[in-house]
Amino acid sequence: MIQRQNQSELRLDGYEVVLCLSGGVACYKSATLASRLVQAGAGVSVAMSEAAERFVTPLTFQALTHRQVFTSLWQSGEDFRSRHTSLADLADIIVVAPATADIMAKMAAGIADGLVPTTILAATGACPILIAPGMNTRMWESPATQSNVARLKEWGFNFIGPAEGNLACGTVGIGRVVEPEEILATIADILKQNPPKNAATT
Numbered sequence: 001m002i003q004r005q006n007q008s009e010l011r012l013d014g015y016e017v018v019l020c021l022s023g024g025v026a027c028y029k030s031a032t033l034a035s036r037l038v039q040a041g042a043g044v045s046v047a048m049s050e051a052a053e054r055f056v057t058p059l060t061f062q063a064l065t066h067r068q069v070f071t072s073l074w075q076s077g078e079d080f081r082s083r084h085t086s087l088a089d090l091a092d093i094i095v096v097a098p099a100t101a102d103i104m105a106k107m108a109a110g111i112a113d114g115l116v117p118t119t120i121l122a123a124t125g126a127c128p129i130l131i132a133p134g135m136n137t138r139m140w141e142s143p144a145t146q147s148n149v150a151r152l153k154e155w156g157f158n159f160i161g162p163a164e165g166n167l168a169c170g171t172v173g174i175g176r177v178v179e180p181e182e183i184l185a186t187i188a189d190i191l192k193q194n195p196p197k198n199a200a201t202t
């Protein structure tokens with residue numbers, strides 16, 4: 001099902017990835033990630049927070065994934081099931097990239113006040129969740145964020161990054177979201193532990 005000889009041959013046919021964007025400056029990297037996932041054969045559904053929509057447009061992700069992009073708990077489409085539970089049921093993996101300090105705080109506290117945190121809460125235990133944080137170094141190193149990350153790790157959430165390097169705020173340090181190819185490889189490593197949820201129909 002999945003081959004990982006090299007990145008260009010990586011296949012994820014039959015897998016469903018729900019890509020959740022929160023409002024960090026690295027939202028642009030998630031467009032590349034969505035594109036590479038689609039090229040690898042995965043079905044990709046995108047949910048964006050209101051803040052994420054300030055950085056990138058749903059249209060970009062609609063064009064890359066060939067699917068409707070979800071931005072609100074209250075949005076209806078052709079399918080009238082609750083969006084947060086249907087996305088959680090669909091997902092073989094949920095990827096939160098970029099993950100803000102805010103979304104991780106909500107996840108660690110069980111807050112469900114928008115589509116992204118509600119979908120993540122509804123998916124807990126139903127599929128693996130991979131978090132790719134990105135933020136200013138002081139935000140990352142704050143006791144609040146570190147405590148939230150520790151709690152989420154304890155609960156079994158998977159983390160990738162953040163990396164060190166140049167940050168949008170003009171400093172150099174830890175806080176960069178890791179590059180899309182690295183996130184893609186980690187998604188494949190996690191997915192290959194199980195067949196697609198809907199393997200029988202693919």
Ligand SMILES: Cc1cc2nc3c(=O)[nH]c(=O)nc-3n(C[C@H](O)[C@H](O)[C@H](O)COP(=O)(O)O)c2cc1C
Pocket residue numbers: 021022023024025026049050051052099100101102103134135136139
């Ligand atoms: C220009 C700009 C860049 C930001 N970049 C980040 C970021 O990289 N990481 C982060 O945690 N918050 C960042 N923020 C703050 C978040 O957008 C803010 O906390 C927001 O409420 C997050 O909402 P969400 O988690 O619902 O998407 C940034 C804000 C602005 C105005």
